[in-house]
Amino acid sequence: MKRLERRDYLNWLIKWKNQQIIKVVTGVRRCGKSTLFQIYQDYLLQSGVEQSQIIAVNFEDLDFEDLKNYKELYRYIKTKLLPDKMNYIFLDEIQHVNEYEKAVDSLRLRENCDVYITGSNAYFLSGELATLLTGRYVELSMMPLSFQEFDAGLEEPHTALAEKLNRYILTGSFPYVLKYRYGEEEAKEYMTGIYHTILLNDVVKRLKIADVNMLESITRFLMHNIGNRTSPTTIANTLKSQQLKIDPKTVDRYIRGLTDSLLFYEARRYNIKGKQFLTSMNKYYVCDVAMRNMLVRSKDSDIGHILENLVYLELKRRYPEVYVGQWGSDGEVDFVAIENGNPVYFQVAQTTLDEKVLGRELSPLRQIDDNYPKYLLTLDEVFDEMNYDGIQKRNALKWMLS
Numbered sequence: 001m002k003r004l005e006r007r008d009y010l011n012w013l014i015k016w017k018n019q020q021i022i023k024v025v026t027g028v029r030r031c032g033k034s035t036l037f038q039i040y041q042d043y044l045l046q047s048g049v050e051q052s053q054i055i056a057v058n059f060e061d062l063d064f065e066d067l068k069n070y071k072e073l074y075r076y077i078k079t080k081l082l083p084d085k086m087n088y089i090f091l092d093e094i095q096h097v098n099e100y101e102k103a104v105d106s107l108r109l110r111e112n113c114d115v116y117i118t119g120s121n122a123y124f125l126s127g128e129l130a131t132l133l134t135g136r137y138v139e140l141s142m143m144p145l146s147f148q149e150f151d152a153g154l155e156e157p158h159t160a161l162a163e164k165l166n167r168y169i170l171t172g173s174f175p176y177v178l179k180y181r182y183g184e185e186e187a188k189e190y191m192t193g194i195y196h197t198i199l200l201n202d203v204v205k206r207l208k209i210a211d212v213n214m215l216e217s218i219t220r221f222l223m224h225n226i227g228n229r230t231s232p233t234t235i236a237n238t239l240k241s242q243q244l245k246i247d248p249k250t251v252d253r254y255i256r257g258l259t260d261s262l263l264f265y266e267a268r269r270y271n272i273k274g275k276q277f278l279t280s281m282n283k284y285y286v287c288d289v290a291m292r293n294m295l296v297r298s299k300d301s302d303i304g305h306i307l308e309n310l311v312y313l314e315l316k317r318r319y320p321e322v323y324v325g326q327w328g329s330d331g332e333v334d335f336v337a338i339e340n341g342n343p344v345y346f347q348v349a350q351t352t353l354d355e356k357v358l359g360r361e362l363s364p365l366r367q368i369d370d371n372y373p374k375y376l377l378t379l380d381e382v383f384d385e386m387n388y389d390g391i392q393k394r395n396a397l398k399w400m401l402s
Contacts, residue, residue: 003035003039003179004032004145004149004152004153004175004178004179005039006032006035006036006039006149008317009025009036009140009142010036010039010040010043012140013036013040013116013140014040014043016138017114018086018114019114020108020111021108021136021137021138022104022105022108022115022116022117022133022136022137022138023115023116023117023137023138023140024117024118024119024125024137024138024139024140025037025116025117025118025119025139025140025142026118026119026120026121026122026124026125026139026140026141026142026262027118027120027141027142027143027262028120028143028144028198028261028262028263028287028288029120029194029197029198029202030144030174030175030176030194031142031143031144031174031175031287032142032144032145032175033092033118033120033142034058034092034118035175036142037056037090037092037116037118040116041054041056041088041090044088049086049088050085052082053082053085053086053087053088054087054088054090055077055080055081055087055088055089055090056089056090056092057073057076057077057090057091057092058092058093059091059092059093059094059096059097060092060093060096067097068096068097068098069097069098070097070098070099070100070101070102070103071103073091073097073100073103074102074103074106074107077089077103077107081110081112081113082112083112084112085112086112086113086114087112087113087114088114088116089107089113089114089115089116090116090117091104091115091116091117091118092117092118093118093119093120094117094118094119094124095119095120095121095124100117101132101133102132104117104133105132105133105136108136120202120261120262121202121206121260121261121262122259122260122261122262123206123260125139141316143173143287143313143316143317144172144173144174144175144287144288145173145174145175145178146173146313146314146317146400147164147165147168147310147314147397147400147401148400148401150164150168150173150178151164151401153178153179154167154178155181161381161395161397161398162379162381162397164397165379165397168289168290169289169290169293169306170184170187170290170293171183171184171187171290172187172191172288172289172290172291173288173289173290174190174191174194174288176190177190177191187290188290188294191288191290191291191294192294194291195263195291195294195295198261198263199212199215199216199219199261199263200212202257202260202261202263203215203254203257203258203260203261206257206260207253207254207257209254209257214239214244214246214254215254215257217239217242217244218235218239218246218251218254218255218258219258219263219295220295220296221235221238221239222255222258222264222284222286223286223292223295223296224296225284226283226284226285226286226292226305226306226308226309227283227285227305227308227309228283228305229269229281229282229283229324230281230282230283230284231248231280231281231282232248232249232251232252232255233248233251234281235248235251235255236248236251239251255284259284262287263286263287264284264285264286264287265284265285265286265287265312265313265316266282266283266284267282267283267284267285267312267322267323267324267335268282268323268324269281269282269283269323269324269325269326270323270324270325270326270336271326272325272326272327272333272336272343272368273327273328277323278326282324283324285308285309285312285313286309287313289306289309289310292306292309293306303350303379304348304349304350307348307350307377307379307396308334308348310396310400311334311335311346311348311377311396311400312335314399314400315335315337315346318337319337319338319339319344320338320339321337321338321339322335322336322337322338323335323336323337323338324336325345325364327364327367327368328367331363331364331367332364333345333346333347333364333365333368334346334347334348335348342372343370343372344372344373344374344375345365345368345372345373345374345375346374346375346376346377347361347362347364347365347374347375347376347377348376348377348378348396349361349376349377349378350378350379351378351379351380352376352378352380352393353380353382353383361376362376362388362391365391366389366391371390373392374390374391374392375391375392375393375394375399376388376391376392376393376394377393377394377395377396377399378393378394378395378396379395379396379397380393380395381395384398
């Protein structure tokens, strides 16, 4: 059974190897963090590191239940340390350890300790950790399989692009699904388990939510409205029309919980002219479109929003900053990706073979009077590479595979 190497993530770990700084890998549950550690440990062994130099603890394993106290954890690792060699310490799902940051920072202080930790949510990087470890860690934000990684793992590499996309949308991007060649129903059953674990363990327990049904209603609203501008007030008013009463502040709290769990990403709006961030009516995208389709019955006409979600996730992998672009009072560019202070603009559409649709999609990009790259991404296979006064049209699937 072929194991995906997740090469970009592996290279990141290799880059920071032996440096006296904590390596933090975050990502939604089951996106492959533990497997990445296994791949990296294999790399270390092949590079001459001895097995005795590797200390690995997974806090979801009952064998390590007694180490969920930071003092016990620290004592345990101290007994395993080799004094005259570098020790590679892997602490998986560290958020289960109370005040874990104290143990982790003490290990970091030792010159012969190279420390790696993972967590399945964003909030474990807040509070005490942010205070105690500021400037002492680097973070890798890991995501489920990209379309390129999914394609590399397929047993039928010569399948048509459209069929690959359909399978990606139906079975999802979680590595386990591809590893065991799950069909649509098996994938749905697997993702149902992930979804409920995220909701109950990473949101309900943490925020002490009593009304789980209301949380699910908000989750489904966000799933249904991927790519649409929304706000806590908008959601509260929509639910009120359905006889579900909730305060906008509570909606905002629930949304923060859902984004902290990494089930959703928030795309903030960015004023292109003024180079300012806008504080309201942001967009939300789900970490896996198949999970979204599992909860929200999708129509063929919805493929435009699904494609937009996939492009957003791909941009998150490629660029450190990704925003929704605002131009003037009503003009909108789907995405502005920024690297080293320089923007790249992206417009996304299912098809632009109709001249009116093409004109409409090009219009916001044409209004931007700078010389930074501008792309129009579509599913068109006819005339999939065109240039409109510097705006490059590309087939979105080929772009994701490039």
